[in-house]
Ligand code: HEC
């Protein structure tokens with residue numbers, strides 16, 4: 286079968302971009318793919334040398350099974366991210382092997398987090414805060430409530446509804462790009478100008494940090510830094526392309542509603558007016574309410590941003606067929622296992638799924654693998 290050239294693929298830009306925006310997308314993708322080295326500011330401690338190292342499947346900007354480690358101490362019900370000891374994110378590599386971070390003995394919570402796909406992030410960013418806030422229920426329905434993650438956006442300095450990351454810890458693509466440059470690669474930038482010290486050891490940091498901060502500098506040709514360019518790339522990434530529904534998948538759509546998955550996995554939200562036509566007043570079929578839910582035993586035990594230890598952002602389900610394994614730590618090899626892993630506010634829906642006849646479970650899975 287030959288491919289219809291009009292049929293979008295994973296990793297394509299948004300449709301209908303101007304020439305200037307197409308160039309911003311390509312330039313940003315180049316930076317997203319290009320590795321940093323010690324001279325350009327890599328580390329001293331880091332988790333990867335480029336964004337694409339963890340965001341690559343099935344195309345640049347996608348996901349990967351690579352996980353990063355979060356740690357902290359839960360004492361009398363209060364979570365301490367152990368910032369003075371290098372928490373809550375561990376950097377697993379270093380430019381000098383003897384300074385690689387370890388999980389300190391003070392930590393009694395350790396969690397893995399999987400690399401998420403970045404397709405369609407500009408559409409997600411363009412959803413107005415008010416639209417996400419409108420998803421919050423006044424009283425629990427089948428045990429489902431949900432809460433918006435109100436955080437301070439480092440870019441604007443204002444209170445915004447967080448929507449990116451497993452904990453909805455960032456509200457904007459630019460803020461997440463800046464956060465990732467510092468915390469995954471060790472590149473300081475105008476939003477995060479201070480280098481991470483290995484397990485909090487500032488004396489070691491002083492020996493190793495030889496590049497002046499901020500390490501992310503303006504490219505005279507474009508007037509943009511790498512953080513800006515990579516944010517452009519992610520903002521202009523097209524959404525995952527859905528598949529036509531097979532007869533079984535079409536039946537699975539009804540099962541999805543019947544067992545109340547849509548209470549959290551909202552099929553569609555709309556973007557507001559936007560300067561970029563491809564992002565303006567568009568449907569976003571992300572299958573998430575972008576709220577935090579108390580997931581009980583599935584929660585990762587880490588408090589971050591507005592999210593408590595058991596709260597997780599409803600994972601968007603678009604592009605699911607390309608992002609296995611599933612759940613925040615990749616514990617679920619299959620969609621079936623991911624559904625069975627739901628707990629807390631997701632328990633009633635999961636319990637309903639478990640009692641369905643196998644044929645209906647299969648229809649639901651066929652549906653989810655078409656999104
Ligand atoms: C070592 C692997 C690794 C590297 C390198 C990495 N990331 Fe990530 N990325 C992750 C993980 C893990 C998450 C989920 C983080 C979380 O929520 O705790 C993530 C999440 C994200 C998100 C949030 C997407 C969403 O689902 O809402 C963005 C945006 C992002 N990364 C951008 C970048 C950029 C830009 C770079 C390069 C500067 C980068 N990442 C480098 C592992 C990585």
Ligand code: HEC
Nearest residue numbers: 544546549578597598599600611612613623630631634638
């Ligand atoms: C209470 C809200 C809620 C309900 C109801 C719910 N989910 Fe989820 N779902 C979540 C959250 C939150 C996550 C992310 C949890 C994590 O990984 O820690 C998630 C994750 C998933 C994932 C894994 C996604 C990934 O990228 O790893 C799948 C698949 C999924 N849900 C399917 C379903 C299906 C099917 C139903 C109905 C049977 C359902 N969910 C009901 C909140 C919910």
